[in-house]
Each structure stands twice: as C-alpha cells, then as structure tokens.
Amino acid sequence: MSVRRLAEDTVQPATFAFNRENAAWAKATIQKYPKGREQSAVIPLLMRAQEQDGWVTKAAIESVADMLGMPYIRVLEVATFYTQFQLKPVGSRAHVQVCGTTPCMLRGAEDLIKVCKSKIAAEPFTLNESGTLSWEEVECQGACVNAPMVMIFKDTFEDLTAERLEEIIDLFDAGKGADVEPGPQIDRIYSAPVGGLTTLQTPDEAETKKAPARASKGDGDKAVSVPPSNAAKPKTSAEVTNPTLKTPATAKKASARNARIEGETVDKSKPAKKPR
C-alpha cells in the first residue's frame, strides 16, 4: 500500500466551510447517531467535503474534527487510510480511476492506462496542463464481468477499448461528461452475455408441464392456513427436544430456586444429588 500524505502546504487552502446546503446535511447526518457516538459520522462528512471541494484538504479535516469533537489526528487517520479520499487536488472535470486488478488487466487495462498517460499526465495524481483532468490506477471496482473499466466520480464506464476511453476523456474535458451514458460501452445490457442471451431463451417445457398451478390471488388465505409440516423434525424423546422444558440455563435456575424454597442449601462444590 502506498504512503498517503496530505498535499503540500502551497496548495492547501487556509480555511474550509461547508456551504449552506451541505452544512444542513451535515447537521442532519450527525443527528442520526446516538448522543456520544457522533464520531460515527466522520466518513460521510469527509466524503461530503470531498464532493464539495473535489479533494480532502487539511482545513476540511480539521473542520470535520471540530464538528464531531474529535482530535485532529483521529480524522487524519481516517482520511489517510481510505484511498477513496483524495488528498491532493484532482481534475476539476474528471478524475479517471482505472481498474488495474487481474480481470481488467487481462482484458486490456494496460491500454487504458496508456491512454491516461498520453491524454492526461505521465504520472498518476498529476493534473493536466489546464487542471481539468487527472487519473490513478485503483483496485477492483466490482464490475469485473464488464472488464476493463474506469470510474469517474460515481459512475463506471465498462467494456472499454482504448479508443472509447479517449472519446470519454475528451467529452469530460469539454464539460460534456454528463452526456456520456455510464455502464457498458458496447451493445450489451448491463452484464448480460455479449451478443445476446445464450441460456434461458425458452421456457423449459418439461418443467412447465410438471409445475403445479400457482395459487390465485383469491386463494391467499387458504395457502396461509396450511400448517407447517413436521416431516423433517427428528423423531426423538430426548429431553432437550421437549418443547415444554425451559432452556438448560433457565432449568438450572429454576431448580436452584426450588431447592431454596424447600430449605435446602445449594452447595455448588458438591455434585448434585441424583433423583431417586
């Protein structure tokens, strides 16, 4: 895991404040947690700060710590631990996160990284000349079945080729990122097979014939009234399966209480008397 440090002081803003809408959201979010547990809101608040300013600044970390009554170091630990928090300024129009884990790598992630290097910057976490774009390589984003893919802000763009990623980066750079449809970039529905369905194309005739007719809506009460079957229950007379008995713990307590009522002293060091 790479070392994650805050950005240099030269790029850190002096102050941070949530805007009016986000401040109201933060207040409501903190109130979701019980009194004394407000610190649980640290991740959502840091994420909101990142969504507002594009990255998590030192001032934002301190401001969130003040809001939650936490030491600055505790919030710093959270911000530097989770790689979802950007600790340096990222592209104002797109920060391209290229998945480089095995399935995406096998399906062409290296070509996507080459595109990022040539169109954005040779090194990750580096802004392009106009400050609109940046990129990084990330671990699996959970869309392996549609590999290779990238994530930009909260959207994933899947089944990518180098050419399609170039087009997407150009559109985001031109401020038209909202026009790009997220999801598969080829003619497939979600993660359905490429080229159309290969199975489950027709109903299974044998199953259709055998299947009992489903109860109609009006039969609902009748179906509910069918008692549960005892067929799978073990046939045994063991004491532990007797539903009228209490749990062993309860039974012990009851036995001790009975002994006291009868004037006996319960000595735990001696074995219990055997019933006659």
Ligand code: FES
């Ligand atoms: S390996 Fe790339 S999304 Fe899972």
